[in-house]
Amino acid sequence: GIRRVYAHAQALAQCHEWLNKNLPASVERVSVASNAEAARMAAEDASAAAIAGQAAAERFGLLKLAENVEDEPNNTTRFLVLGLQDVGATGQDKTSIVVSAPNRPGAVHYLLEPIAANGVSMSKFESRPSRAGLWDYVFFIDLEGHRQDERVQQALKGLQERTSYVKILGSYPAAVL
The missing domain is CATH 3.40.190.10 (Periplasmic binding protein-like II)
Structure with a gap:
């Protein structure tokens, strides 16, 4: 039905x-x-x-008709809670950012150099089309560490020097899986 x-x-x-x-x-x-x-x-x-x-x-009082309906069982969906409060460092943190890069050869490599140079690991790197124009993308990046950590601060400073758009979504305790 x-x-x-x-x-x-x-x-x-x-x-x-x-x-x-x-x-x-x-x-x-x-x-x-x-x-x-x-x-x-x-x-x-x-x-x-x-x-x-x-x-x-x-x-909403619905009956479960089926479960595990995803095509790829290893796929996960992440939900975020965004707010105006600053969360202090715990020692096991992540920092989520959004950045853009111009559409030209080597742009992503150039953009990511400050992250590698400061020894900051990325646990996520994902691209999404921006609304600015065709072949224009933004990148969602999760960095290991808190934005107050010296290495993360230096990596973020380097990113801000290399691109016109860096948005720090926030730092938060890393999930325990």
Whole structure:
């Protein structure tokens, strides 16, 4: 009886093959702002389902029809809590930043040199198209260490000298897995 599935676009993409295999082609896939919003919308539509987490299912009174619907079981989704408070160093921290680089040969190498030169390890490096123009990207980087650490401070200073856009999202205790 499912006629549509609500989910964030990323969740729909990460579950594409499972949906193809387990639902008729006639089931509409509707991209929404978040998986929580998908759960809310499914709760209001008896002919709909949502790809969402257990907490959203419980909050909106949904029944779990299937689990582990991702195409790649080793894929993980990260959620961030952003605020105005500064979190002090714990000794096991990460710093998340967003930077841009011009579209020219060697630009990313040039951009990353201060990170390597200061002995700072990256635990994440991801590119996303920017809204500035075609072939223009921003890079999401997680650095190991707190922005108050001397090595991280020097790496950030070097980045700021090499690009016009560096946004420090924040430093926070590293997750224990």
